[in-house]
Amino acid sequence: MANTGSAPSEFPDAKADGLKLLHRICTRRSTPPRHLAAPGPSEDEIRMIVQAACRAPDHMGLKPFRFIVIPPDRRDALADAFEAAERELDPDIAGEKLERAREKASHAPMLLAVISRVQENMEVPEIEQRASAGAALGYVVLAADLLGYGAMAVSGRKVATKAMHRAFRLANNEGLLCFVGIGMPAKVKGPPPEPDPELLRTWQPDAGEAG
Numbered sequence: 269m270a271n272t273g274s275a276p277s278e279f280p281d282a283k284a285d286g287l288k289l290l291h292r293i294c295t296r297r298s299t300p301p302r303h304l305a306a307p308g309p310s311e312d313e314i315r316m317i318v319q320a321a322c323r324a325p326d327h328m329g330l331k332p333f334r335f336i337v338i339p340p341d342r343r344d345a346l347a348d349a350f351e352a353a354e355r356e357l358d359p360d361i362a363g364e365k366l367e368r369a370r371e372k373a374s375h376a377p378m379l380l381a382v383i384s385r386v387q388e389n390m391e392v393p394e395i396e397q398r399a400s401a402g403a404a405l406g407y408v409v410l411a412a413d414l415l416g417y418g419a420m421a422v423s424g425r426k427v428a429t430k431a432m433h434r435a436f437r438l439a440n441n442e443g444l445l446c447f448v449g450i451g452m453p454a455k456v457k458g459p460p461p462e463p464d465p466e467l468l469r470t471w472q473p474d475a476g477e478a479g
């Protein structure tokens with residue numbers, strides 16, 4: 269928080285703290301759900317994670333996202349839903365392939381389903397609402413990391429199936445964006461690659477795209 273007046277700032281080290289956070293953000297890695305061990309976040313921590321997600325940029329405050337916690341004791345039901353989704357994608361699926369699909373439901377002590385929901389709105393087109401849900405997902409992963417957990421967004425073709433839509437009782441304007449696995453990382457990746465400098469350019473109005 270910036271120190272705007274003569275009164276001493278409530279957070280004198282805000283910038284130093286911010287730089288530490290920024291470093292955490294820039295060096296964060298995802299941990300695949302199969303490498304996430306117990307414990308997962310507590311109920312209070314889940315609330316904090318969702319509170320952070322709700323600070324995602326959100327034009328007109330539409331909240332074009334919501335979250336569904338899948339606790340450890342509902343994993344058999346999730347495995348059934350995964351199986352139904354895979355059967356919808358491939359009616360002939362069987363054996364090991366099916367077992368692997370079911371097994372994914374047991375990974376990570378905590379799974380959070382991220383739902384994107386698009387509302388009819390003259391001011392806020394669909395692309396903005398979907399972007400907001402994506403940003404909220406990013407904040408979930410960052411908040412989990414800042415609380416000391418590993419996390420990763422995972423999806424697969426199954427998330428777009430009718431079976432998953434039914435299993436999560438989604439409304440017509442909703443879609444299952446992904447699951448976020450959260451837990452203690454049993455395996456940690458190395459540092460992330462440096463971002464491609466080409467990803468940032470300065471606008472050159474007369475030079476077009478070539479810059």
Ligand SMILES: Cc1cc2nc3c(=O)[nH]c(=O)nc-3n(C[C@H](O)[C@H](O)[C@H](O)COP(=O)(O)O)c2cc1C
Pocket residue numbers: 296297298299405420421422423424445446457460
């Ligand atoms: C909506 C969404 C779904 C994703 N689904 C998968 C997935 O199913 N499998 C996968 O390997 N990565 C998936 N990813 C990417 C990972 O979450 C992660 O960003 C990527 O592996 C890079 O890892 P890093 O954060 O360590 O650099 C997904 C990302 C998003 C935003």
